[in-house]
Amino acid sequence: MSTDDGFHFAADPLADPLFSTPEAPAAVCRGVRKTYRTATESVTALDDVTVAIPRAQVTVVVGPSGSGKSSLLRLLACIDSPDDGEVLIAGQRVDRLGARARRKLRQRQVAYLFQRPGENLLPYLDAVAQIRLAAALRGAPATEDDALELLGRLGLRERADHHPAQLSGGEQQRLAVACGVVGNPALVVADEPTAELDTAAAERVLVAMEDLAAAGVGFVISSHDPRVMAIADGFVRLDHGRLVAA
Ligand SMILES: Nc1ncnc2c1ncn2[C@@H]1O[C@H](COP(=O)(O)OP(=O)(O)OP(=O)(O)O)[C@@H](O)[C@H]1O
Numbered sequence: 001m002s003t004d005d006g007f008h009f010a011a012d013p014l015a016d017p018l019f020s021t022p023e024a025p026a027a028v029c030r031g032v033r034k035t036y037r038t039a040t041e042s043v044t045a046l047d048d049v050t051v052a053i054p055r056a057q058v059t060v061v062v063g064p065s066g067s068g069k070s071s072l073l074r075l076l077a078c079i080d081s082p083d084d085g086e087v088l089i090a091g092q093r094v095d096r097l098g099a100r101a102r103r104k105l106r107q108r109q110v111a112y113l114f115q116r117p118g119e120n121l122l123p124y125l126d127a128v129a130q131i132r133l134a135a136a137l138r139g140a141p142a143t144e145d146d147a148l149e150l151l152g153r154l155g156l157r158e159r160a161d162h163h164p165a166q167l168s169g170g171e172q173q174r175l176a177v178a179c180g181v182v183g184n185p186a187l188v189v190a191d192e193p194t195a196e197l198d199t200a201a202a203e204r205v206l207v208a209m210e211d212l213a214a215a216g217v218g219f220v221i222s223s224h225d226p227r228v229m230a231i232a233d234g235f236v237r238l239d240h241g242r243l244v245a246a
């Protein structure tokens, strides 16, 4: 098979078992550096950071404002690329893939949750349709019954035909978590997912994440929120873009 950009594959890389190595961590960053350059200055946001995000666990990224948490999460989610170092998702080095294979790996193995619940959802789809679309985009189609079952696990069974505008912020964020985990990606990345939720709503989102992580997905969450820290299996501590020993 050959692609528009001239790459040749013996087969669809998704059919290659190495594309998702079951025993590999959900994600790894090895010696990553990230510098943002503006017209007048350059800011080193990450400086030689090496971390592994295990599957079936919740890893919480902590550190003061400006320490590089969101920058690290964007690298792990393959939204951004490091200036130096490597990112591996499910055992695959992202930088060694062509543009098409990288896009497929990201679609198949990574979900990213924004802080604002509404930004994770499409306004014109009901809850079941959101989940089924997310599954289809991940290449792992879900039936209506699959979607209803997942909604039930997240306490949203009665909201199956509701659109985002008919859901509370906490319900929207739980629906976004459902869309994140459907089809079993290796990694779900969430940047301050409880920042806009009250205590009760945040707790329900976190309980959902904890339960779903147990099923095998690796969650990596940045937060200042003690409620998030309470569900952590492990921590990544950053300060001025550097890893800090626990
Ligand atoms: N696009 C950008 N252009 C220039 N500098 C940036 C950019 N994004 C982040 N930075 C800088 O990089 C550093 C790390 O930012 P980052 O957003 O990763 O921190 P953070 O730990 O997520 O902070 P917060 O807790 O406030 O969300 C900061 O000094 C920030 O000002």
Ligand SMILES: [Mg+2]
Pocket: 069, 070, 071, 191, 222
């Ligand atoms: Mg941030």
